[in-house]
Amino acid sequence: MRNQTACTCEEYIDGAIIKCNGPNGPLVVENLKKLNVDVRELVLENANIIEIGPRAFLGMRIKKLVLDNNKIKLIQKNAFRGLESILQELSIVGNRLTEVPIAALDGLNQLIGLNLRCNKIGNLTNVSFQNMPNLIEIHLGCNKICEISENAFRDVKQSVQNIILDNNCLTQMPSSALEEMNSLIALHIKYNHIEELREGGLRNLSSLSLLSLTGNHISHISPNFISNVPNLRYIYLGENQISKLESDAMKQFTASEIIDLSHNTMEQINADTFKGMENLQHLNLEANSIREVMPGAFATTPLLLLWLPHNCISSVSPNMFQGAPFLKQVSLANNNIRIVQPFSFAHLANLHTLDLSHNKMRSIQPSAIMGSDFLTVRVQENPLVCAQDGFHVMNGREAINLTTEPNLICKTDYENDYIDKCPRRPDPPPRKVCCDAGSDLLIKSK
Structure with missing residues (x-):
């Protein structure tokens, strides 16, 4: 069965959906080139592809290209020549890339989504995304990115809305790289190695609405962590090492509606900790070590949902919810x-x-x-x-x-x-499936 390739083809008004699984997938591509057909989606999985050469898809009109679970180490400069004004989505998940294929991606001016999850991509040291004015989502999860240079996202700052950097090795927020990304709505940096949210960690992000930092090693939040981030509504800080919230640390998140602080190590919620958070509706403090909630801890908030299970509280009084x-x-x-x-x-x-x-x-x-x-x-x-x-x-x-x-x-x-x-x-919720750094197999991240 390993030498067989199974392909399916479904035709639609806006193009065919062709999905191939097996080593003969590239031969299917060569045959499709001769037909000059519109392809809404082309999937070539488990085809043992190691390298994508120049003009690999020339003559084809592909809107979505999926090259997942191959062995791709190199993508030549002109690999996607002919797709510049057509290709909208590109997925190269579960391969062996060690860097973002900058030259190959250069000029894909209709590309909206780029998924490079589960490769071996290292630090982003250069301008990594060039001449892609419509790029909205970048998925770089499950790689080996420990540092991101100031210019990494320079050319896509005005278009990108969603960045996923989960399961990498970042030790601090890539503040300079993200600054003034005015279209950025969601930032995911779960399961990295960030220990502190320092002053100025997020600056000048006018559209940022969601920040997910679940599963890092964060123990301290500076009261000045954000600056000019006026629309941050959803903050996820679960599974960290926060034992105490510094006075005024939470007040900077004035627009926040949902805050998750579950699975940390806090023992006490002080008076006025969340006071003045005029938009806070859902607060999750599950699975800390909270023994006492001081009077007024949630004062002046419009809280609708409050979760405090799996803590150490021994008594309840009217002042707790004052x-x-x-x-x-x-x-x-x-x-x-x-x-x-x-x-x-x-x-x-x-x-x-x-x-x-x-x-x-x-x-x-x-x-x-x-x-x-x-x-x-x-x-x-x-x-x-x-x-x-x-x-x-x-x-x-x-x-x-x-x-x-x-x-x-x-x-x-x-x-x-x-x-x-x-x-x-209780144990925190299981992590989403990631990939093992030493193989192409998808496993649960540890």
Whole structure:
């Protein structure tokens, strides 16, 4: 079967979609050249291609070209000659390129998307993308990029909207390379080796809306990390090493609507930490080591969703949510909560879902979970479910016992559980599939 090539062809008004898998793919290309056909998409996978020579596709009109999972080490200067005004998408994933094929890509003036994921591309030391005025997305994930020069994106600063640099070896933000990329909307630098968000790390990015830095080694955020980045709405900082948020560190993100700080090591949320963040709607603090939330920590925010599961909180008071009247959903599951003070949630008129499951409450006063008539409170796997009148869910003012619940807590020695240890934190979500640096095989990144 290894020597066989399977091809499929589907014809459409705007061109054929041709997909070939196997070593004879290049022969199919040679035959297609003679037909002078419009090709909406051409896929040549697992064809053992090592090099793409000059004018490899001359005479063809290809809008999308996929050369994934080959062994490509070299792409000659004029490899895409004839496609300059036609080719819109180019994918060379899972190959053996050690650098961006600058000369080969030069002049692809209709190219919108370029995917070079899973190669062996090293540092971007020169102007890497030339004469591609319509380029919108650059995917460079799963390579060996540790440094990016100031001029790497020089010629595409006004067009590129999405840059993906996940699973590389960057140790700091490529600030100079990104500065004044006024069309950039999303920046992904997950699973690199960044340790600090320094002053001026992101500058003059007027359109940037999403920043993903999940899975780095970040322990410090400078209060002046961003400068003139007025539209940053979505910030993902999960799976880092943030143990403390410096005063004013979060206030710079004034436009932010969603912030993910899950799977860090914070032990306390100080008063006014998020105060003044007038657009913050969703805050994820799951799987830290938070023992205390100081009064006013979320004051003056329009928070709608607050996630605090898998922390070390032992009690809840009305002051915890002081100044956050718009909350709709709150999760405090998998903590050490034994006490919920009366009226802790009574002032949250919009709250409709409260998760207190997997805590240590042996009893709870009705006033402790008093809220709106439509408030649903989950208390599964608390010791209180073991009582004769135990219940699992409070729906409005109705206590509901669910006969399908396993009540695993009742099989433990919960009556003698007086020592509070932080619950075991769950593993972070599995990473997306990446590629092994030593092979062409796709595996889960480590």
